[in-house]
Amino acid sequence: MDVAHQTSAKEAVGIHAAQLVLDGMNVGLGTGSTTAFAIQELGRRIRTEGLSIRGVPTSFAAERLARNLEIPLATLDEVAHLDIALDGADEVDPHLNLIKGRGGAHTREKIVAALATEFVALVDASKLVTQLGSVKPVPVEVLPMAVSPVMRALEHLGSTEMQIRMGQKKDGPVVTDQGFWIVDAHFGGIENPNELNKAIHAIPGVLDHGLFIDMTQRVLIAEVDGTIRTMEKG
């Protein structure tokens, strides 16, 4: 899928997903270019339809976008439970397991997704894989002083290649919203994502990582022609 088609697919699925949001809902607002279209559509619905919602953002970026659109926001101190959370993904397998975190927001995204009755992933068809890890690395958020032991432990778990994620317009590592670093760990096709999920969690110095196992209730997929299809937990 070329970039122009991918962008219009992201827009189509973002707008579609925003229609799942009903009056009075508490809504998790994900991070990334696909969810940005959903957030923009929610802003439009608030302005033109009088939709009444509270959004819980998953990153500084999502918060700034939502504030610019005058979407009422709440924190997890104010809201114990979300009706729905909308978010993008980098890979989706046939069991609705995901790799997330290209935007480095996966730790907050996972917290928000776990509190939602329904977590909906929004993707274009290029994100579908038969096995997680086939294309994308697993982003691992790490306490900076622990980066070397964490990387050695990831190698022990089978990572064949790792990079500390570097800033684009800043020298040195990307610093997350939590003040941590990100190690992008390539595993190739992951045979047992749930086992790897638990094993990475158990490494001291890891805050969280981008494997989302058994968390997604629905995936909305935009095809190249803009049609949307749904995969649901069976």
Ligand code: 5RP
């Ligand atoms: C950010 C994420 C994003 O949701 C994921 O990377 C998809 O991004 P995009 O919609 O821009 O392709 O996990 O941490």
